[in-house]
Amino acid sequence: MQKHISNATFKGTKEQKKKLLDAIKKHKQEKGALMPILQEAQTIYGYLPIEVQTIIARELNIPLREIFGVSTFYSQFSLTPKGKYNVSVCLGTACYVKGSGDILKKVSSILGIEAEECTKDGKFSLTACRCVGACGLAPVMTINDNVYGRVTVDQVEGILSKYLE
Amino acid sequence: METVNIKINGKNVKAEKGSTILETARKEGIIIPTLCYLKGINEIGACRMCVVEVKGAKSLVASCVYPVSEGMEILTNSPTIQKSRKTTLELLLSNHNRDCLSCERNTTCELQKLANDFGIENAGIYDGKVSPHTFDDSSLHLIRDNSKCILCRRCEAACRAQHVAVIGANNRGFDTQMGCAFEKNLADVPCVSCGQCIVSCPTGALRERDCGDDVMDAINDPEKYVIVHTAPSIRVTLGECFDMPIGSNVKGKMVSALRRLGFDKVFDTDFGADLTIMEESHELIDRIKNKGVLPLITSCSPGWIKFCEYYYPDLIPNLSTCKSPQQMQGAIIKTWYAKENGLDPKNIVVVSVMPCTAKKFEIVREDENAAGAPDNDFSLTTRELSRMIKTAGIDFKLLPDEEFDPILGVSTGASAIFGATGGVMEAALRTAADTLTGKSLENIDYKEIRGNNDIREAVYNIAGMDIKVAVTSGLNNAVKILDKIRDGTADYHFVEIMCCPGGCINGGGQPTQSSDTRNFVDLKGLRSKALYEEDKNLPLRKSHESPAIKKIYDEFLGEPGSKKAHEILHTSYVKRDWLL
Numbered sequence: 001m002q003k004h005i006s007n008a009t010f011k012g013t014k015e016q017k018k019k020l021l022d023a024i025k026k027h028k029q030e031k032g033a034l035m036p037i038l039q040e041a042q043t044i045y046g047y048l049p050i051e052v053q054t055i056i057a058r059e060l061n062i063p064l065r066e067i068f069g070v071s072t073f074y075s076q077f078s079l080t081p082k083g084k085y086n087v088s089v090c091l092g093t094a095c096y097v098k099g100s101g102d103i104l105k106k107v108s109s110i111l112g113i114e115a116e117e118c119t120k121d122g123k124f125s126l127t128a129c130r131c132v133g134a135c136g137l138a139p140v141m142t143i144n145d146n147v148y149g150r151v152t153v154d155q156v157e158g159i160l161s162k163y164l165e
Numbered sequence: 166m167e168t169v170n171i172k173i174n175g176k177n178v179k180a181e182k183g184s185t186i187l188e189t190a191r192k193e194g195i196i197i198p199t200l201c202y203l204k205g206i207n208e209i210g211a212c213r214m215c216v217v218e219v220k221g222a223k224s225l226v227a228s229c230v231y232p233v234s235e236g237m238e239i240l241t242n243s244p245t246i247q248k249s250r251k252t253t254l255e256l257l258l259s260n261h262n263r264d265c266l267s268c269e270r271n272t273t274c275e276l277q278k279l280a281n282d283f284g285i286e287n288a289g290i291y292d293g294k295v296s297p298h299t300f301d302d303s304s305l306h307l308i309r310d311n312s313k314c315i316l317c318r319r320c321e322a323a324c325r326a327q328h329v330a331v332i333g334a335n336n337r338g339f340d341t342q343m344g345c346a347f348e349k350n351l352a353d354v355p356c357v358s359c360g361q362c363i364v365s366c367p368t369g370a371l372r373e374r375d376c377g378d379d380v381m382d383a384i385n386d387p388e389k390y391v392i393v394h395t396a397p398s399i400r401v402t403l404g405e406c407f408d409m410p411i412g413s414n415v416k417g418k419m420v421s422a423l424r425r426l427g428f429d430k431v432f433d434t435d436f437g438a439d440l441t442i443m444e445e446s447h448e449l450i451d452r453i454k455n456k457g458v459l460p461l462i463t464s465c466s467p468g469w470i471k472f473c474e475y476y477y478p479d480l481i482p483n484l485s486t487c488k489s490p491q492q493m494q495g496a497i498i499k500t501w502y503a504k505e506n507g508l509d510p511k512n513i514v515v516v517s518v519m520p521c522t523a524k525k526f527e528i529v530r531e532d533e534n535a536a537g538a539p540d541n542d543f544s545l546t547t548r549e550l551s552r553m554i555k556t557a558g559i560d561f562k563l564l565p566d567e568e569f570d571p572i573l574g575v576s577t578g579a580s581a582i583f584g585a586t587g588g589v590m591e592a593a594l595r596t597a598a599d600t601l602t603g604k605s606l607e608n609i610d611y612k613e614i615r616g617n618n619d620i621r622e623a624v625y626n627i628a629g630m631d632i633k634v635a636v637t638s639g640l641n642n643a644v645k646i647l648d649k650i651r652d653g654t655a656d657y658h659f660v661e662i663m664c665c666p667g668g669c670i671n672g673g674g675q676p677t678q679s680s681d682t683r684n685f686v687d688l689k690g691l692r693s694k695a696l697y698e699e700d701k702n703l704p705l706r707k708s709h710e711s712p713a714i715k716k717i718y719d720e721f722l723g724e725p726g727s728k729k730a731h732e733i734l735h736t737s738y739v740k741r742d743w744l745l
Contacts, residue, residue: 002297005347050346050347063329065345067346073336073337
């Protein structure tokens with residue numbers, strides 16, 4: 001699947017930038033510094049917009065295109081901002097054969113956004129992820145750090161409603 | 166040479182230690198097909214066309230990256246290999262836009278050739294889902310059609326080798342596509358327009374923006390007076406488009422062909438190059454004597470100029486303010502020539518034929534319109550001209566040799582060598598040395614700065630003054646010099662930088678050659694040798710001795726560096742932002 005690129009306005013803060021620059025400084029001399037830096041950047045900002053990748057490109061003196069190539073190669077990196085609640089539906093093999101594709105569709109229709117998008121109010125984002133390591137509970141979805149296993153399409157509305165108010 | 170003993174197809178062979186199976190086989194007359202391999206640029210073993218059997222190896226190996234070793238036994242043409250290569254081709258074709266008849270690379274496409282060589286009977290045998298394919302025609306100089314891309318990464322590698330690296334593979338697996346950062350259009354990223362990606366592409370996925378039809382429309386418009394001029398290197402590369410040997414000088418036939426296409430006048434950009442030398446050598450002497458910004462860096466190569474504006478804007482003061490030969494030629498046509506011949510510059514259409522795609526960008530630059538209209542209206546590549554000649558049904562090889570029109574077709578050996586790396590420097594030194602010594606010097610071959618070494622440096626003592634020069638081509642090499650200039654560790658007076666490796670003879674607008682030729686034939690050497698031959702055989706070999714140059718200064722410009730010369734022949738540069 002091609003990575004969805006957000007056109008939402010970048011809202012990075014000075015504190016976030018300082019954290020990013022610290023992370024770059026920490027890893028800069030390591031071989032293969034780009035991966036840990038991208039991971040930390042994603043933790044800091046929640047996603048890797050062009051503004052963030054540009055800072056990394058300048059600091060590491062790596063072409064922006066190459067960094068973008070890495071960020072679109074690995075499924076762990078996101079180019080769209082995360083909402084207050086990030087709903088992640090596992091499309092790994094086990095979950096998929098157990099019907100997680102339908103669950104993703106249901107979440108998508110309730111929230112009115114496609115996978116890799118964020119609602120306008122910034123409350124929910126939706127991710128189609130690959131294996132969270134809980135195949136025994138397939139199909140699995142997570143909302144932030146809460147894991148929901150053996151989910152059925154009918155349960156989706158109820159699960160989401162806890163986060164709606 | 167240290168050797169190892171190996172066996173290829175049962176034959177004992179002494180192979181150079183450290184060389185690859187592919188290189189060794191080629192020396193033995195065995196052509197192993199390749200798609201992704203470009204020697205020294207892209208050695209990634211990705212396309213799997215070059216697979217061979219090595220005794221004891223678990224599976225077929227990629228011969229382009231597999232080094233030979235003592236006792237190795239290799240098969241290059243077994244049934245297993247043929248089947249594997251054929252399947253690879255069929256799979257590539259299943260995800261390929263097979264619109265070959267209307268493809269620019271029809272008959273010069275490497276994929277098409279291999280499909281033919283391998284007798285692919287059903288190109289659609291594995292047809293199914295196709296990858297998403299973007300199409301980018303945002304920039305002035307090139308068009309990318311990913312439906313014809315085979316993901317060999319040769320363009321990506323060529324772009325990286327130019328220190329630009331704005332294109333590459335995005336996404337993953339079946340969704341992988343060549344593109345720019347954040348899927349931006351090429352026009353919105355710091356591409357320098359050099360076109361090295363185009364000449365690296367094995368298929369029709371990358372091509373220049375063709376303006377041959379627009380030029381023909383102008384020729385067929387009775388209101389327009391259409392003048393063409395051709396860059397120094399075109400005469401030694403155009404023949405390749407008509408199956409002539411690499412390094413053939415087809416100057417006379419080229420002029421013939423241009424007349425038959427209907428151009429009103431056929432001039433030589435070599436005149437513009439001679440003019441560039443007059444202005445640039447004057448600028449050099451002026452900067453040395455009057456403590457101007459040094460080193461002076463040449464400005465003939467628009468890809469290099471754009472690179473400087475994007476990546477080294479702090480060195481813009483070092484750039485010569487001279488317009489490039491293309492622009493000087495156009496400027497003189499629309500000012501002096503128009504006046505002399507009672508023509509309205511607005512009715513003159515100036516067409517250049519260039520080895521370059523960045524020239525398409527240069528003609529629309531600001532401050533390049535001496536007569537109030539653009540100095541040049543169209544810039545064609547060598548390839549576009551060859552297509553126009555073919556479309557017009559001109560039998561190129563049988564054409565008689567004809568001469569350029571006077572007087573803007575008169576030139577010297579100094580300008581002929583502009584097309585090879587080091588040529589501009591040598592031409593400028595010939596004139597600067599005569600100017601500084603006040604003599605006509607006989608030793609005018611500056612051999613230290615010729616050739617293909619990445620960076621050539623020399624110190625020439627001229628009239629008691631040491632002039633330190635450096636010459637390089639290819640932006641990855643240029644960066645090495647630029648960084649030294651930037652941090653103050655270089656003490657050159659004069660630096661020549663050409664954007665494309667080897668100079669204009671290897672420009673992005675030159676005829677495409679197969680990877681086999683690029684890997685195993687000295688393409689740059691053969692093409693530039695033809696230019697140095699031309700220089701050697703011309704009666705006049707110094708720009709300032711050209712009667713055309715003398716006439717222009719006597720009647721129109723006054724002295725090199727005069728106010729008028731500055732108005733017409735010099736330009737300015739802008740700082741360009743990159744990344745966002």
